[in-house]
Amino acid sequence: MIDKIDTNKILKYLKDLLEISSPTGNTLKAVDYLINQFRSLGVDYTVTNKGAVIATIKGKNDNYQRTFSAHIDTLGAMVKEIKSNGALAVTPIGGFMMSSVDGENCLIETLEGNIYTGTIQNIKPSVHISGNEARELKKVPENMEIILDEKVFKAEEVEKLGINVGDFVSFDTRTTFTEKGFVKSRHLDDKASAATLLYVIEYIINNKIQLPYTTNFFMSNYEEVGHGATAAQPINTKEFIAVDMGAPGPGQNSSEYAVCICAKDSSGPYDLELRKKLINVCKNKNIEYKIDIYPYYGSDASAVVSAGWDFKTALIGPGVFASHAYERTHTDALNATAKLILEYSLT
Incomplete structure (x- = not known):
């Protein structure tokens, strides 16, 4: 027993x-x-x-x-492309809806083990700029990108950080343990x-x-x-x-x-x-x-x-x-x- x-x-x-x-x-x-x-x-x-x-x-x-x-x-993602504006295109790892990570904080790990922070956003993240186009945008990988928490404005500046295609992306788990026994997390x-x-x-x-x-x-x-x-x-x-x-x-x-x-x-x-x-x-x-x-x-x-x-x-x-x-x-x-x-x- x-x-x-x-x-x-x-x-x-x-x-x-x-x-x-x-x-x-x-x-x-x-x-x-x-x-x-x-x-x-x-x-x-x-x-x-x-x-x-x-x-x-x-x-x-x-x-x-x-x-x-x-x-x-x-679940996670990889860097698929370093865009000309310094953003990162992503490819998903595992079967999840891209809408579920829209606006999520993330980490990018380089081959050398350096960690950078960023946010996964769709390419039209502001209704003040895009209006209904932002509301109707399909949340698919080609419409998503990572905005790095770095002062970078072009691909060459991102590459100098050591970030490259194939680097792994992990999502902020936002783990919470509540007093009533619930566990909330990715x-x-x-x-x-x-x-x-x-x-x-x-x-x-x-x-x-x-x-x-x-x-x-x-x-x-x-x-x-x-x-x-x-x-x-x-x-x-x-x-x-x-x-x-x-x-x-x-x-x-x-x-x-x-x-x-x-x-x-x-x-x-x-x-x-x-x-x-x-x-x-x-x-x-x-x-x-x-x-x-x-x-x-x-x-x-x-x-x-x-x-x-x-x-x-x-x-x-x-x-x-x-x-x-x-x-x-x-x-x-x-x-x-x-x-x-x-x-x-x-x-």
């Missing part, structure tokens, strides 16, 4: 992760953070060639293994789940829990572009459970106050037997849960199946409102997700 979940520990991990910029393709700092946490906990881990981190806790049965995944890479997809897995690992280690099966925690770093978990899986894995996010909204059954269990997404149905087991744990342990279907969603569990791995797969996670925009969840959902993972790990 799992004792009460320590919400503050989950939130501490979440705060740490959200403070580290990690757009897909530029996740080394987040990887280093994970490595430091695993070392401090005394957990065995490996780092794949692609940069994913796999923590492993040995169980009684080493031939039948379970693997949970979360991803530490986030990149709760999927750092909320990554923080939850870190807490689960800490709980198992600190409480000296003997797991029935060797259990792996696969922290992927290319999920937002579709190939995060496609390679380097522990070969004895029989069950792969992606811990990502549920998506509450109109027409959906998901909730910000529960762990969400996905029956089907854009990759098709998840394993029925595994889904039943997870639901039964929720029922038996009084864990608040919701079952849902996401037609425009794919996960690391989708990726492992498409790569040809012979795993039973499932997808669970805390409900996250306004996914791929300025997101929100609640500590109830984080607690329910942590408890489901822990209780299932003991079955």
